[in-house]
Amino acid sequence: MKILEHLKSVKTHPTAEMVYNVVKKDIPSITLATVYRNLNCLSEDGKIVKLEINGEFRFDADMGKHQHCVCKKCGKILDVFQKEISEYALKKIKSTDFVPSGVQVIFYGNCKHENKRAKNNKRPEIVKDNSGVKKR
Amino acid sequence: MKILEHLKSVKTHPTAEMVYNVVKKDIPSITLATVYRNLNCLSEDGKIVKLEINGEFRFDADMGKHQHCVCKKCGKILDVFQKEISEYALKKIKSTDFVPSGVQVIFYGNCKHENKRAKNNKRPEIVKDNSGVKKR
DNA sequence: CTCTTATTGATAATTATTATTAATAGATAT
């Protein structure tokens, strides 16, 4: 309950560990494995969405049909609420040997950073700057 | 070269390990780490696509704009070549604080298994059958 | 052929996630 409650209160698409770090303030005895277990159950039950971004799972309690943007620089995940995009994809897809039940739309690009000094960049830049690296 | 060559010859979206198991037949000295290294370089250079599905990375040498279907039962990944779907998404998205450079469309659902007797089912079913598991 | 640098193989380390299990909490029956 606390886990779902917390997930509903944020729009950051946290990892299991991020959820854990917040929820343990309320339930100090809770363990990371319990958070994982509950997040997985919730997503199997269709109460939350489990996303896979940059090598880790992210969780989202917003079950409305929406899309996501992932910043290639800072890794931030933003919501896009334009259900026509998902609907178009599902309406248009014609596959003889596959029956789709849902679609996931992820945009990759760059978010508008306060380019002066990134203020809420918790993790180091994911940008892969190859300048100066010469290939042969 | 052998890695890229192999990737271009298949449409299975293999994992690094799958690529490794094939390429090592040609280059017995090759190591899994080298395969990972090269796959990552290739994807950074835009020569291949790196997908993230069911907790692991999948690689695809088909750089044409296309979409994917993931079977929730067997994990198989199928291609869909309908560029209008990705184009629609990119054209329609309006985000004030994000500049998209690409979009990834993944359909989830079920592929048409030869349900009489699955003939090329290499890996065990991923299906999560909760029948008989009562929640309280 | 020698020198310099990039890439590899071998392996260790890391990270995220899942599995195990005895203990606990919660519900149910007495």
Next chain:
DNA sequence: ATATCTATTAATAATAATTATCAATAAGAG
């Protein structure tokens, strides 16, 4: 209320995938 049964948890340990390290090797330049 107390005993009993059962689902969930905490506390690990284990696993799986991926990345890092680094000495040895291969490739290119001169």
